Amino acid sequence: MTDVNKDQVFEQVKDALVELFEIDAADIQPEAHLYTDLDLDSIDAVDLVVHLQNVTGKKIKPAEFSTVRTVDDVVTAVAELLKES
Known part of the structure; x- marks a missing residue:
């Protein structure tokens, strides 16, 4: 089992938000709320x-993302998924 680096996961999530939704990278902070801050x-x-x-390459169950509200919530959920073998 590899140690998951949350900074790396954050960068992946940030890249995804920029690429998919054209969000300004400067606006993507761990505490940024997905719905109110990032629209x-x-x-x-x-x-x-x-x-x-x-x-x-992991299957993400909708229930695991139902409580996600901030960028950091996304990072934490993805990091937990990556820890699972």
């Missing part, structure tokens, strides 16, 4: 999950 909607959230599944 994402539920469709965008699904697109993000699909993108992260492709990047990580």
